[in-house]
Amino acid sequence: MIGAIAGDIIGSVYEFNDIKTTDFPLFGPGCGFTDDSVHTVALADSILSGTDYTGKLKEYYAYYPHAGYGGMFRRWVSSPKTAPYNSFGNGSAMRVSPVGYAFSTLDEVLRQAEASAAVTHNHPEGIKGAQATAAAIFLARQGASKDEIREYVENVFAYDLSEPLESIREWYRFDETCQGTVPQAIIAFLESEDCESAVRNAVSLGGDSDTLACITGGIAQAFYGGVPKDITEKALELLDDRLRGITVTFMDRFCPGWLTA
Ligand SMILES: [Mg+2]
Numbered sequence: 001m002i003g004a005i006a007g008d009i010i011g012s013v014y015e016f017n018d019i020k021t022t023d024f025p026l027f028g029p030g031c032g033f034t035d036d037s038v039h040t041v042a043l044a045d046s047i048l049s050g051t052d053y054t055g056k057l058k059e060y061y062a063y064y065p066h067a068g069y070g071g072m073f074r075r076w077v078s079s080p081k082t083a084p085y086n087s088f089g090n091g092s093a094m095r096v097s098p099v100g101y102a103f104s105t106l107d108e109v110l111r112q113a114e115a116s117a118a119v120t121h122n123h124p125e126g127i128k129g130a131q132a133t134a135a136a137i138f139l140a141r142q143g144a145s146k147d148e149i150r151e152y153v154e155n156v157f158a159y160d161l162s163e164p165l166e167s168i169r170e171w172y173r174f175d176e177t178c179q180g181t182v183p184q185a186i187i188a189f190l191e192s193e194d195c196e197s198a199v200r201n202a203v204s205l206g207g208d209s210d211t212l213a214c215i216t217g218g219i220a221q222a223f224y225g226g227v228p229k230d231i232t233e234k235a236l237e238l239l240d241d242r243l244r245g246i247t248v249t250f251m252d253r254f255c256p257g258w259l260t261a
Helices: 002-014 035-049 053-063 071-078 097-102 106-118 124-141 146-157 165-171 182-190 195-204 209-223 229-237 241-254
Strands: none
Touching: 002 035, 002 195, 002 209, 002 229, 002 241, 035 053, 035 097, 035 209, 035 241, 053 071, 097 106, 097 124, 097 209, 097 241, 106 124, 124 146, 124 182, 124 209, 146 182, 146 209, 165 182, 165 195, 182 195, 182 209, 195 209, 229 241
C-alpha cells in the first residue's frame, strides 16, 4: 500500500502535464498526496477498524475535501444517499491496494475488491478494475512470476496486456476509466525492473499519471517485496499525521519488515 501512495505522490505533478519519458525527478517540486492516497488510506482504515467502506470514504472526504476527486464521487459523497452510481472510473482500482495485502486467499481478495468497488463503482468494469488490481497484488505477494500474473489477468479479466509500453506511450491520452487505466498500469509493472522503474514506467505514459502510478506502485511493492527505504521515507514525510498513522499501522500489520525493504 505504501507503493501505491508513493506512486500517487510521485505522479501527482504530472497528471495534467504529460512527460512521456521515464527520466524525471522522482519527488519533483510541488508533489503531494491526492485523492488516490486519501481513498487508499480510507480503505486501509476500514479494514483495520472492521467498519464499512462507505462510511470511511465519506469520513475521509470530510477530512480532505480538496484532494482532487472526480465530479461523480463528490456528488455521491456529499449526498445523504449512499446508493452506488454505476461508475467504471479508475477510482475503484486506485484505492484497492490494501485489499490485496490484507486478505489471505484469492477468493477473499476478489470478494473484498468487489465489495470495496461496489459502494460507488458498481459497473462491471469498475468492479473488474478493482479485482484485477487486487488480484495482481495478491498473486505477487504469493510469489507468482510476472508471466503467471499476466496470464491470470488476461484469462480472468480479459484485459489485453500484449502491447509494449513503448507503443502505448505513443497514443496514450488522459483516460480515467478502469479499462483505460488498469491494463496500462499492469503493463508498466510487467516491464519494470524494480519499484522505482515501475512507477517511472507508469508516469511515462502520460494521462492520469498519479492514478496509473498508484496502481502500478501497489503491485510493484508486492512483487519486489517492499519499496526502497528512500522512497518510503519521502512518501511518509509527504503525508499528514492522520494518513501516515494509518499507513504505518496497516503496513506494520500486513507487510512486516516493510521499513527495512
Ligand atoms: Mg489523484
